[in-house]
Amino acid sequence: MLAGALLLAAVWVFLLRGRPYSWSVPGPSDFLRALNLHNFGPNVFLPAALMVLAFLLVFGLVGGWLLAGRMLAPLTRITDATRRATTGSLTHRIQLTGRRDEFRELADAFDAMLARLEAQVGEQQRFAANAAHELRTPLAITQTLLDVARGDPHRDSSELVDRLHAVNSRAIRLTEALLVLSHADGRAFTREHVDLSLIAEEAAETLLPFAEKRGVTIKTSGDAIHTTGSHALLLQLTTNLVHNAVVHNLPEGGNVWVTTSVFPTRALLTVENTGEHLSRQLVATLAEPFQRGAERRVTDHAGVGLGLAIVESITRAHGGVLTLTPRPAGGLCVTVQLPTASLRAW
Incomplete structure (x- = not known):
């Protein structure tokens, strides 16, 4: 002009x-x-x-x-x-100022991508370090047992075999948990219509003998709610939640409540359990890999510290949200929100 x-x-x-x-x-x-x-x-x-x-x-x-x-x-x-x-530097941000035009939106989207990549890389590094530590523990125990057996050839081998079997079983459970976690993070699964209430009942029935042995009562209730996803992964999610609720419970007379409810656009699976009082700071870290509550204790049924990490990965892969809150009376309340599936698509 x-x-x-x-x-x-x-x-x-x-x-x-x-x-x-x-x-x-x-x-x-x-x-x-x-x-x-x-x-x-x-x-x-x-x-x-x-x-x-x-x-x-x-x-x-x-x-x-x-x-x-x-x-x-x-x-x-x-x-x-x-x-x-x-070059590997993910800490730099553009932080473009000025009016919100196409370049500003592109810069903001790029900053968000860098922040997400930085968080994922940090999480993967921590996960790799924790996994290496957890895998090194059973190997070190096995090496120690073998060295002791070699130094004392007249020692009873049956005790050595039992301990090696227990250590090897724990290593196998850890490896299988890592494979499940990797499968869930990759989101490489076939989606189908799933009834969460039936999955909750199946998980409760599977763990009922284990719960009775520990003096814990499992109660299931709720409506039939449908979502879209992998039946095997959602069953793994529910089983992990119920198993954790049974393990981290009162020594005697504990309870576990498994409830399903439906909202217009969200399907809710809630697992509550009695137990020790937990702080919000501790609960906020329970979904991180290899966290086992207040103490990193290992027992026959304590798992490998990946239960809630697997639950969070499966929930995220299904487009859901995982919420952990401490119960005022003691114990934990875990809520999984998943998108609902319309019955018309059946």
Whole structure:
């Protein structure tokens, strides 16, 4: 628009040359006079036109270069942040300011992606370190038992075999849990319609003998609710919750409540248990891998510390939300929210 205004001003000057009233609008006679061959000759109009065009060319190039540089400056910052991310630096953020335009939205989305990648990388590093520590423990115990047996060949081998069997079983459970966790994180499973109430009853019936042996009562209730996902993974999720509720309970007379309820768009699976009083700070860390409550104790049924981590991964893979809250009377309340499935699709 500015270049066009300059061009019109140049033409106006030539049309008004020699007029007594330079601010009046030119008429037809002025245009006829401007078309005179003398005015368009090489000695009058052509040099002036070339000068004006040269000025407009330089002005357009310089102005366009400055304007493009100002407009593309955010893209340069995004490019620099991308180069830093490729070198492994995920702590840098663009933090673009100004009005919310396309570049601002792109920068904000890139910052969110970097934050998520940084969190995932940190979580994977902690998980790898914890997994290596947990896997090293049974191997070290096995090595110690074998060294003791080699130093005392007359020792009863039946006790050694039993202890090696127990240690090996724990290592197998840990490996299987890691495989389940990897399978859930990959989300590589076939989705089907699942009734959560039937899964809750199946998990409760499976763990009923184990609960009776520990003096814990399991109670199931609720409505039939349907969701979409993997039947095997959702059964694993429910079984882990019920198993944890039975293990981390009162020594005698404990209770576990498994409830299913439905909302317009969410299906809820709730598992509550009696037990010791838990702080909110401790409960906030229970879903992290290899956390076993207040103490990292290992018993025959304490698991490998991946129960709630597997539950969280399966919940996240199904588009749900896992909530852990301590009960005022002691124990834990775990709620899994999953998207509901319409019966019309059956």
